[in-house]
Amino acid sequence: MSRCATNFKDLASSYDAWYRTPLGAAAHALESDAIFALAEVKTGERVLDVGCGTGIYTLELARRDVHVVGVDPSMEMILIAREKVRQAGLKGYVICGSAEALPFRPERFDLALAVTSLCFVGRPDRAVEEMHRVLKSDGRIVVGELNRFSLWALLRRLKGLFMDTIYNRAHFWSRRELERLLRQSGFHPSAIRTLLYFPPVPFRTFLKSYLFFEVVIKKMLPGTGAFLAIKAERR
Numbered sequence: 001m002s003r004c005a006t007n008f009k010d011l012a013s014s015y016d017a018w019y020r021t022p023l024g025a026a027a028h029a030l031e032s033d034a035i036f037a038l039a040e041v042k043t044g045e046r047v048l049d050v051g052c053g054t055g056i057y058t059l060e061l062a063r064r065d066v067h068v069v070g071v072d073p074s075m076e077m078i079l080i081a082r083e084k085v086r087q088a089g090l091k092g093y094v095i096c097g098s099a100e101a102l103p104f105r106p107e108r109f110d111l112a113l114a115v116t117s118l119c120f121v122g123r124p125d126r127a128v129e130e131m132h133r134v135l136k137s138d139g140r141i142v143v144g145e146l147n148r149f150s151l152w153a154l155l156r157r158l159k160g161l162f163m164d165t166i167y168n169r170a171h172f173w174s175r176r177e178l179e180r181l182l183r184q185s186g187f188h189p190s191a192i193r194t195l196l197y198f199p200p201v202p203f204r205t206f207l208k209s210y211l212f213f214e215v216v217i218k219k220m221l222p223g224t225g226a227f228l229a230i231k232a233e234r235r
Helices: 003-008 012-020 022-039 056-063 075-088 124-134 151-160 175-184 210-220
Strands: 046-050 067-072 093-096 109-115 135-146 187-195 227-234
Touching: 012 022, 012 075, 022 056, 022 109, 022 135, 022 187, 022 227, 046 056, 046 124, 056 067, 056 075, 056 109, 067 075, 075 093, 109 124, 124 135, 124 175, 135 175, 175 187, 175 227
Parallel strands: 046 067, 046 109, 067 093, 109 135
Antiparallel strands: 135 227, 187 227
16 A cells, blocks of 8 residues: 555545635635636536545536546545535546556556646656656646745654654655656646745634735745646657
8 A cells, every 4th residue: 555545545435525624615615716726627628636635626517527537545535525526416526546546548548747746746747757758648637736945844754753643754845846857757847836925823713814915925035935837748
């Protein structure tokens, strides 16, 4: 079993709970907007959601009328994702599999998403190479990852000194590191967004002012947002 599957086995039932908190909802709204703005999803496309977890992006892709397949190494996560798609009455497939050995033929997909999944993969270079393999010649990839140079990453590291969390085994990425990984695997990075400049304060009243941080702190400390989203084309 891969490292990712082992990490998330016991978290599957509570994974979505964070997204229902004020902090989680605010963060996800910004992240999702950035991911889909870069992805430019088109009706009828074949889309692969790598490290789909409980199907958060898989479900949204299915709503956009594409042929979506989600893949994740955690069967516990997969079962939750499948149930979400079923209850929503949408079309989409969710299968158990490894990002480092995707169970698909070459050049099958138009778009691949990998949102906060490479940080938990044992061989991210191999995972990106696999996404390159299964994308069509004019395909594209959108990667969303946790920024190493951010307040959120610092606080998560500090928290890990006192308790065992999932992020103790995560790799926090820098922009240059992600761009280098994509280029080495045959992709050409074409656009990037950095966001989540507001502190991870879990109070609804505070979060009402998050746009101030997204504008002002971004200008003062560019590149220090907690979330990196990169689009790259297959070469």
